[in-house]
Structures are given as structure tokens and as C-alpha cells.
Amino acid sequence: MSDPVEQTAASQAKSTTSHNGEPPRDLTNRLLGEFRLLRRLGKGGMAEVYLAEQTTLKRQVAVKVLRPEYVADETYLKRFRHEAAAAGSLNHPNIVQVYMIGTQDGIEYIAQEYVQGRTLKDLMVKRGPLDVPLALHLLKQVALALQVAGQAGIVHRDIKPENILLTKKGEAKVADFGLAQLTQQGERVALTQVGVTMGTPLYMSPEQVAGKPVDHRSDLYSFGVMAYHLFAGKPPFSGESALAIAVQHLNETPSDLRQLRPDLPKPLCDCIRRLMAKKREDRYPDAQALLIDLRQISRQSGSQEFTESDSALDLETGRTPIVLPWRQFFSGSLRRQLGWMAVTCAGALLLGAAAGWSRRPPDPFKLPLPAPKSSVPKQENAQAQLFLAMSQGDHEESWKAVVNYFPEAKIERDRAELRLAMIYLRTDRRDEAAQIFDRFTTDDSSWNKAHGYAGKAYLQWLAGNIDDAHDLIKRAQAYNQPIDGNLARMLDEVNRGPGGFRPPRM
Numbered sequence: 001m002s003d004p005v006e007q008t009a010a011s012q013a014k015s016t017t018s019h020n021g022e023p024p025r026d027l028t029n030r031l032l033g034e035f036r037l038l039r040r041l042g043k044g045g046m047a048e049v050y051l052a053e054q055t056t057l058k059r060q061v062a063v064k065v066l067r068p069e070y071v072a073d074e075t076y077l078k079r080f081r082h083e084a085a086a087a088g089s090l091n092h093p094n095i096v097q098v099y100m101i102g103t104q105d106g107i108e109y110i111a112q113e114y115v116q117g118r119t120l121k122d123l124m125v126k127r128g129p130l131d132v133p134l135a136l137h138l139l140k141q142v143a144l145a146l147q148v149a150g151q152a153g154i155v156h157r158d159i160k161p162e163n164i165l166l167t168k169k170g171e172a173k174v175a176d177f178g179l180a181q182l183t184q185q186g187e188r189v190a191l192t193q194v195g196v197t198m199g200t201p202l203y204m205s206p207e208q209v210a211g212k213p214v215d216h217r218s219d220l221y222s223f224g225v226m227a228y229h230l231f232a233g234k235p236p237f238s239g240e241s242a243l244a245i246a247v248q249h250l251n252e253t254p255s256d257l258r259q260l261r262p263d264l265p266k267p268l269c270d271c272i273r274r275l276m277a278k279k280r281e282d283r284y285p286d287a288q289a290l291l292i293d294l295r296q297i298s299r300q301s302g303s304q305e306f307t308e309s310d311s312a313l314d315l316e317t318g319r320t321p322i323v324l325p326w327r328q329f330f331s332g333s334l335r336r337q338l339g340w341m342a343v344t345c346a347g348a349l350l351l352g353a354a355a356g357w358s359r360r361p362p363d364p365f366k367l368p369l370p371a372p373k374s375s376v377p378k379q380e381n382a383q384a385q386l387f388l389a390m391s392q393g394d395h396e397e398s399w400k401a402v403v404n405y406f407p408e409a410k411i412e413r414d415r416a417e418l419r420l421a422m423i424y425l426r427t428d429r430r431d432e433a434a435q436i437f438d439r440f441t442t443d444d445s446s447w448n449k450a451h452g453y454a455g456k457a458y459l460q461w462l463a464g465n466i467d468d469a470h471d472l473i474k475r476a477q478a479y480n481q482p483i484d485g486n487l488a489r490m491l492d493e494v495n496r497g498p499g500g501f502r503p504p505r506m
Contacts, residue, residue: 025048027040027050027065027107028040031055032052032065032102032104032107032109033102033104033111034054034055034056035052035053035054035063035109035111036052036053036055037050037051038050038051038053038060039051041062043067044064044176046066046076046080047064047065047066047067048064048065048067049063050062050064050065051063051114054099060114061111061112061113062111062113062114062115063109063110063111063112064109064110065107065108065109066080066107071106071107071108080108080110081101081108083098083110083176084098084101085101086154086177090148090149090152090177092144092145092148093171093173094141094142094145094148094172094173094174095149095173095174096112096113096115096165096175097112097113098112099111115165115173115175116167117165117168118165119161119162119163119165120138120161120162120164120165120166120172120230121161121162121164123166124161124229124230124233126391126393129231129232129233130230130231131390131485132263132264132268132301132484133301133390135227135230135231136268136294136297136298136301137387138164138166138172139223139227139230139294140291140294140298141171141172142159142164142172142174142223143223143287143290143294144287144291145172145173145174146216146219146220146223146287146290147286147291149174149216149219150216150219150286155214155218155219156177156219156222157208157219158176158200158203159174159203159219159226160200160226161226161229161230166391168384168388169379169380170383170387170388201242201243201245201246201249202225202235202237203222203225203226204222204246205217205218205221205222206221206250206278209247209249209250216286216287217283217285218280219287220275220283220284220287220290221276221277221283223275224272224273224274224275224283227272227275228254228257228276231257231260231264231268231272232257232261233260236276237249237254250278254276257269257273261485262492263485263488263489263492264485265297265301265482267296267297267300268297271293300482301482376388376397376401378401378405379405381406382402382405382409382412383412385401385402385405386402386412386416389401389402389416389419394419394422394426396420399419399420399423400416402415402416403416403420414440414443414445414448418440418451418486418487419486420436421433421436421437421455422486422490425455425459425490430459430462433455433459434456434459436455437452437456437459438456439452440452440455441453441456446481447481449479449481450476450480450483451484451487452476453472453473453475453476453479454472454473454476454483454487454491455487457469457472457476457491458487458491460472473491
């Protein structure tokens with residue numbers, strides 16, 4: 001099996017030969033400045049990409065080398081250098097970092113961050129339409145990158161799944177600012193030839209298709225098209241040629257996303273429809289306004305498992321600040337602080353007594369059983385483990401790994417157990433699914449109770465107990481929680497069947 005990183009680079013490759021039909025040059029083992037090229041990863045429209053070692057820092061980087069047929073073209077050369085200038089001015093975890101631009105022996109190159117992972121397109125090909133929690137987790141990160149770029153006056157102009165790199169930790173990084181356009185005091189710096197429209201037809205904004213000036217709202221349109229593709233499993237427009245697709249962006253209205261995915265929350269579909277408005281003034285004014293809505297939708301849809309992406313963004317630095325426990329302590333009321341102090345003092349008094357007791361050898365019959373061995377590698381935290389499971393689809397061992405490796409991480413464990421229950425239902429292991437749903441109904445969380453009763457309702461329907469299913473679904477609805485897409489789709493089967501009932505819709 002090939003290296004996933006090589007698949008990432010190769011996914012953007014257009015061909016393996018140069019325009020004149022000659023085999024591409026191979027610069028392997030060549031030293032460009034402080035970068036030794038190790039092997040070629042792929043080839044794009046303008047440049048070849050190499051894995052390289054930065055000899056001074058002993059780290060791996062990706063080096064993009066401008067193809068020789070473009071070096072003599074001043075327009076392309078400006079665009080290539082402009083990519084480095086645009087991306088190099090941005091420093092954010094969700095943007096592929098550019099380290100430097102260089103020229104040596106007539107070779108133009110850019111050294112940038114080497115991202116070990118795959119593209120969002122690779123994930124979509126493997127998984128098909130994404131579940132709401134995973135998709136929102138990725139979309140919020142891309143929106144953060146667009147917010148930082150927009151504040152710097154940079155328009156990407158080519159937002160698409162191929163340009164979103166995914167790390168093994170579940171981070172999304174926006175790559176390839178090769179089509180970026182820098183705005184200075186509201187004026188465009190045009191680097192493309194007259195009459196040449198840059199971008200990808202599947203995701204191009206109407207103003208790009210029409211050859212009109214673009215701004216950050218053009219990226220928001222492309223973002224909306226990409227989001228539509230994530231949830232629908234297909235782009236909103238298709239055709240036999242790039243021109244046919246481009247014309248549809250100008251004139252056609254896409255199919256209602258909620259008709260294609262009835263399980264999607266209505267606010268999410270409304271958000272995507274607003275992003276894809278034909279007129280720029282009808283879209284979100286900026287990525288910050290979009291982020292506010294995405295975070296609200298994420299909370300309402302029960303997608304809190306990736307809460308680190310929901311922190312407030314520092315608009316001065318573009319970074320997401322981390323709220324430390326001691327800050328939370330001092331930001332509380334005086335009564336709360338005094339309460340914590342009392343608890344601390346009481347704990348100190350009990351510590352001495354507990355110390356002797358703790359030295360007693362443990363009862364071997366009361367020790368917890370060791371977690372079962374798993375072929376799934378353990379990740380550094382529960383969020384990363386959950387993301388790995390999501391990327392593996394219905395691979396049962398991956399979901400069990402979340403539960404076994406991080407039993408104390410309640411949110412991640414609950415999401416993993418729900419997915420396991422779905423797998424058990426699809427494989428007719430009803431008793432195992434029932435155990436999970438029973439636990440959910442005894443939990444204090446409204447989200448757990450709603451899903452527990454919804455799952456038990458589906459089991460009762462399978463058993464032919466229609467009245468009991470009706471009663472249970474009413475109990476689930478009483479908690480006013482959106483039902484996960486997998487379970488909601490199963491309840492749709494109930495709704496279409498004899499004696500069916502309407503599943504909850506949020």
C-alpha cells in the first residue's frame with residue numbers, strides 16, 4: 001500500500017509528463033539552499049512537490065518547485081512568488097505554513113510545512129457523505145483559516161476538498177494559495193491574464209465565472225459548495241464540461257440539501273444555502289459571522305465532542321486561546337472561590353488519614369480488568385482517537401478503541417458507543433445494541449436519554465411492538481435533542497413502515 005502522504009500530494013497531480021511530452025525532470029538528491037530533496041511526492045498544475053530535509057533544523061518539509069516551462073514566463077513566475085508571499089504572511093494552525101521562497105540555478109522553489117495525512121477529498125471518496133459531527137469539526141477549522149486570511153486581505157480563490165489537508169490528529173489545514181489574490185486598501189492586485197478565470201469549476205463563485213473582481217465572500221461561496229458536497233456526497237452542479245458546470249453557478253439553484261439528507265438540522269442547511277447565494281451581499285459578510293453560526297449549529301446538533309475548536313478566537317493574533325483552570329477559578333464569584341477553598345482545606349485534613357489506608361495492598365479481586373488488546377493504535381487523546389474512528393467508517397475495533405483506551409472521556413465514549421449500537425443493529429446483534437441504549441436511558445445527560453429512548457423505540461418496532469415504539473419515541477422527543485444522523489435514518493425506516501411514526505426533527 002502506498003504512503004498516505006504521497007497519495008495526498010498525488011491527488012492534486014494533473015499529469016506525469018510535461019507539456020512538450022517529455023518525461024518530467026527528477027531533482028531527487030538535489031540540494032536547494034538548505035533543503036535536500038529526498039523524493040518526488042506529486043505534480044500539480046504549476047509545480048512539482050518533493051519531500052525534503054531541511055539540513056539546518058533536521059526536519060522534513062515539502063518543497064514545491066516551479067515547472068521549468070513556466071520559469072521563463074514572467075506572469076507565472078509572479079504568481080508562483082505571490083503564493084509564497086500570500087501564504088507566508090499567514091501563521092495559523094489551520095493553514096499550511098510557508099517557510100521560505102528561494103531561487104537557485106534557475107530553479108524557483110517554495111519550502112513549506114510537510115503535512116502527514118490525506119486530503120479531504122480522499123476522506124470523502126472513502127466515506128461518502130459525512131456525519132454531522134465530523135463534517136462540522138472540519139468545516140469550523142477551514143472557516144477559522146478563512147477568517148485569518150480575510151483579516152489579512154487574502155482571498156484564496158480555490159477552496160475545494162483537494163486543498164484541505166487532514167492530519168492524523170484530525171486537524172484541517174488549508175493549502176495551496178497559488179491562486180491567492182492580495183487586496184491592498186480595497187484595490188485588487190491582478191496577477192492573472194486578461195480573460196483567464198482561475199479556480200476550479202465545481203466550486204467557483206458566480207463572480208469568478210463571470211470574470212469579475214472577487215473578495216473574501218467568493219471564498220465563502222466555494223466553502224458553501226464544498227460543505228454541500230460533504231453532506232450530499234456529490235457537488236451541487238455537474239455537467240459534461242467545465243463550461244457547463246460554470247454556467248450553472250451563474251444561473252441554477254441546487255437541489256434542496258435537506259431533501260437529500262433529511263437527517264441534517266435545518267439551521268445547517270440554511271447556513272449552506274446562504275453561503276451559496278448568487279449575490280455576494282446575500283452571503284455571510286465574513287468568515288467570523290459564519291463561525292458564529294457553525295458553532296451554534298454544532299452545539300444544537302449535539303456535536304460537542306470537538307470542543308477545543310469552539311474556543312473564542314483571538315482576533316489580534318488569529319490564535320485560539322486556551323482557558324486555563326486557574327483562570328476559570330478566579331473568574332468565578334467570590335462565593336464559588338470560598339467554596340473551593342473550603343473543599344481544598346477539607347481535602348488536606350483527610351489526606352493524612354487516607355495516606356496510611358492507601359498503602360494497604362489492593363484486593364486483587366477488586367482491581368479493574370485490563371483493557372482488551374486492540375489492533376487499533378492508541379492516539380494521544382480521546383478527540384484524536386474519535387477522529388480516527390470516524391475516518392474508518394464502521395470499523396468496529398476502531399470504535400471500541402475509543403471506549404477501551406479513554407473510558408473516562410465521557411463525550412467521546414458516548415459517541416463511540418452510539419456508533420457501536422448502530423453497527424450492532426445493522427448486523428442484527430440486538431441484545432448488544434439494547435445494552436447500550438439501556439445505559440443511555442439511565443444517564444443524566446439529555447443527549448444520552450434522547451438517543452437511548454430513540455434506540456429502544458427502533459428495537460421495539462423491529463420486534464413488532466408498534467405501540468411501545470410510539471411511547472418511547474415520545475419520551476425521546478421530550479428531551480428536545482437532535483437525533484444523530486445514523487439513528488435518525490433508521491427511524492425514517494420506521495416512519496415509512498406499517499404503523500410508523502415521525503422521528504424527531506430539529
